[in-house]
Amino acid sequence: MSPLIPSLLLHIIAIVVVVNGENSTIYEILKDHGLPMGLLPKGITRFDFDGTGRFEVHLDQACNAQFESVLHYDMNVSGTLSCKKIEELSGVSAQELFLWFQVKGIWVDVPSSGVIHFDVGLVYKQYPLSMFETPKDCMVVGDSEFVDSIRDGKLLAEAIAKRQSANLRNELDRESLGRNQMQ
Template structure:
């Protein structure tokens, strides 16, 4: 025995199908499709051929205009750490720039300490199996393998529980 639909039910069903089709074709935004789960900033980096390790752990949220590539990523506060004991990096609580396939340009909010001076990293380029970081007048290349793991604020890639506990219980930082 089949289900018998009235003309009014058929019309309503057609309208719902059209609405669903239009909502899906507009894109996968949370506002348009409440069933859509926003991907992490680390997953989105992969879409542009970047490893997730160029961002430290702790990205709370991000914005991305897919048409222009304009992005912002947000942390709970500023983040600093050392890599291999030689490079010190700082991320502000919000970083922004423009991302496209293999290129991050007009980057703001990320700096590296060179000798005794902090300079802004303004561009990151993927060139085969390496990443080139530019501070404007100079740049440096690093193997992409160095960025498979996300560094952690305070201790970089050489973290253990003792270091993390020491950061949280720093006697010079009072918590209220």
């Protein structure tokens, strides 16, 4: 057998592997699904992607990336990719004011609209699609910092709710007192 034949076979196998996308990055896979590459931060150390659209990416450490608001990425982020959307997303949270919300899904309705939607549970947040064109640097945060931030946000929300409740009680008491004085 000529030494040229094994070499030729290796080249053909390498071409097939590249054509089948075995060497794709997660950013290219996002782009192939009609999503911007910047949905995931820089610093991904490993990723898995299967034929059903299920993906998992791994970062060295949890981190935050600054967009219009801050996105927090856990060390492991996973979800299911389909055309122009990510469903069953876990490992990503978005900060709104002082509160953190788990991002459950992301989708682009019409790319020409220039808008991307984030499902954060009770509401859908819209961002300019252009913010996510390229992967952002991600600032490392300790899990305890993130947990403290969530706790602080919950404490703030509880304080606001208590304050509103107290204001409502005072208002009702004044109305009741005014009615009693009129009788």
